[in-house]
Amino acid sequence: MTAIVQNLITSGVFELDGGSWDVDNNVWIVGDGTEVIVIDAAHDADAIADVVGERTVQAIVCTHAHNDHVNAAPALAERTGAPILLHPADRVVWDLTHPDRAPDGELSDDQRITVAGTELTVLHTPGHAPGAVCLYSPELGVLFTGDTLFHGGPGATGRSYSDYPTIVKSIRERLFTLPETTIVRTGHGEGSTIGAEKAASAGWPEA
Template identity: 60%
Template structure:
């Protein structure tokens, strides 16, 4: 059994895209052991994130996607924690929207890449649809509330179905295909640790796929 644990905090702020701005609450996940960790989507409040990190070394800041509620503070987080910021290269247009044409460079994530965290690994799953370079992080040895394994789904899959589409750079058929091909094939007991709102399980969401398709975008 791994010594790596999962810590969570919820932060509040805004999300802006396509001329609109919305109030949002984000889940921030810190994954690691007593000495080192990674931070997933450090949103809105870096002091709250730092309290979760404590005196541990941050090995990487991992972004599920580049919407500004997830990524606006990522460069500052990288500087504060002395860690590289990792993002899928297909998120470049949204990264520039969040940070301008002179946006800071990031370290590329690739589908199938494995990221060492303590004595275990996270696997990168490219799951486009909510945005072109959205990714999930699968931890086959990690546990949440006593259940193993887990997947950090960002805004790809929530309790109740797919993440939002209909805005720039998103596509409903693509997100359903990503969920079907990359997430619903995971063990039914997999905990889905989302970018917003409560966790769910693959086995709780899979039976509703046809309902998503019928509902459409």
């Protein structure tokens, strides 16, 4: 049985560099009736656990470590027993939110994560954050981009630990090489496709 994708929107505050912004986050739950992974445990561990129900959480996967994507991860991990996985290059960002609680495991480029018989490949896509990753499932035709690629362009790069030329390079070399029909599931807001964003990228500022 092929895994299904569920979406939960949670709300809270993004904080970095002394600023704070109210945000709505996409939490993605991928799996079947028995087991799932949670991509970006944002804001509300109870709400996420309610959607998961009695299913086993195999992992809590962090696309990056900005607080609005990981602030509920430790509570969800404690509740479910699932490990928190993060790319090691984002540990410096993680520690801003959870200085006393390390992730349980590391994500690496081209790592495979399997849930409900469906494989997702980890793509290291730095730029929005140094350890930002996307998760690609050829079987589902879906790419989970976190804050690397949105409907309308790259993620923000105006704050600490981010870099515009780096994120553009990541998107063009790692994401725009995927099939254009690939559905983009983002960390905030509506989705898109690789083809639509590739076509729109002609209007991006030069890196």
